Amino acid sequence: MNLELKNKVAIVGGASKGIGFGIAHILAQEGASVAITARREPELSAAAERIRKETGVRVLPIVADARRAEDCRRIVETVKAEFGGLDILINNDGAPPIGEIMSFDDAAWTKAVEQNLMYVVRMVREAVPLMKERGGGSILNITAISAIQPIPGFALSVATWSGVIGYAKTLSLEIAPFGINVNTICPGYIDTTRLRKVFAAGEEPAEVVQARLREEIPVKRIGTVDDIGNLVALLVSSKGSYITGAAIQVDGGLLRSVR
Ligand SMILES: NC(=O)c1ccc[n+]([C@@H]2O[C@H](COP(=O)([O-])OP(=O)(O)OC[C@H]3O[C@@H](n4cnc5c(N)ncnc54)[C@H](OP(=O)(O)O)[C@@H]3O)[C@@H](O)[C@H]2O)c1
Incomplete structure (x- = not known):
């Protein structure tokens, strides 16, 4: 299937490693130019270099913090200046800390809202006008x-x-008339640095937790970043344009629910 992503322009957040890197790499393999973001410059530049080398497309690293409004604005402005427009926006970054609900104060909640919700709101507000100028586009959020x-x-x-x-x-619902689809992927357990850190922080040895998970997950394995990236590539392509407003789990069958 030709996803027709050649010469499309994408922003992929949190792409120096993990799920974001996997998505950026697949979009680049499909011929899209990609702007990738993260906070740490050395890792981000190394990721950009690797994608460039392995795919031959234009890759633009932009050091930015998803929690800062001015950084969100600067990401989109830089992409407009460098690539002339935008077709695809992938909202992905890190995540707030883990802990008991009662342990978090207002500052922790405000930070979480900035990182997970306001990041998406701000990126979309900057990106949609550019997509409208192009006559369409695609927005994809990574949650869990x-x-x-x-x-x-x-x-x-x-x-x-x-x-x-x-x-x-x-x-x-509001932007479908402009040819822009919006979807959310809810990953299950995906093998990344973050997941390994979560395992390491637990009381049980990581190998024990992993073995139990492999047993619990119906497809009997932990996911890979390509499991996410392949679906993302379809959803943001012209072939995915009839899918919008969906929240789709990519979890090896882990979700025990019909809806
Ligand atoms: N792995 C899983 O099993 C799993 C499952 C469900 C959901 N998720 C969610 O998927 C997302 C990606 O997870 P992952 O496993 O790929 O994590 P990861 O391997 O730790 O990668 C996270 C990426 O986001 C960047 N990042 C983190 N905080 C950021 C911020 N404030 N602003 C900009 N960039 C930021 C990191 O670079 P810098 O640190 O340099 O900024 C890195 O490039 C997270 O939201 C995670 O909760 C993961």
């Missing part, structure tokens, strides 16, 4: 399966990503 099936300890993410799912659904 816990936004649909909550896990104790993940309240800051669950509550704010539920907001993202509601926001994205509403947005999809």
Whole structure:
């Protein structure tokens, strides 16, 4: 299938490693020019160099913090100046801390809202006018399966990503007439640095947790960043244009629910 992504322009957030890197790499393989963002410059530049080398497309690293409004604005302005427009926006970054609900004060909640919800709101506000200028586009948010099936300890993410799912659904209704689709992917367990850190922070040895998870996940394995990236590439391509307002789990069958 030709996804017709050649010469499209994409912004991929949190792409120096993990899920964001996997998405940026697949979009680049499909011929899209990609602007990638993260806070740490050396890792971001190394990721940009690797994608450039392996795919031959134009890759623009932009050092930015998703929690800062001025950084969100600067990302989109830089892409407009360098690439002349924007077709695809992937909202992805890190996540707020894990802990018991009762342990978080107002400052922690405000930070989580800035990182997970306001980041998406701000990026979309900057990006949609450029997509309208192009006659269409695609927006894709990365959240987590816990936004649909909550896990104790993940309240800051669950509550704010539920907001993202509601926001994205509403947005999809309002901007469908402009040829822009909006979807949210809810990953299950995906093998990245972050997941390995979560395992390492637990009381049980990481190998024990991993073995139990492999047993629990119906497809009997932990996911890869390509499991996410392949679906993203389809959803943001012309072939995915009839899919909008969806929140889709990519979890090896882990979600125990019909909806
Ligand atoms: N891995 C999983 O199993 C899994 C499952 C469900 C959901 N998720 C969610 O998917 C997202 C990506 O996870 P991952 O596993 O790919 O994480 P990861 O491997 O730690 O990568 C996170 C990326 O985001 C960047 N980042 C973090 N905080 C940022 C900020 N404030 N502003 C800009 N960039 C930021 C990081 O670079 P810098 O640190 O240099 O900024 C890095 O490039 C997270 O929201 C995570 O909660 C992951």
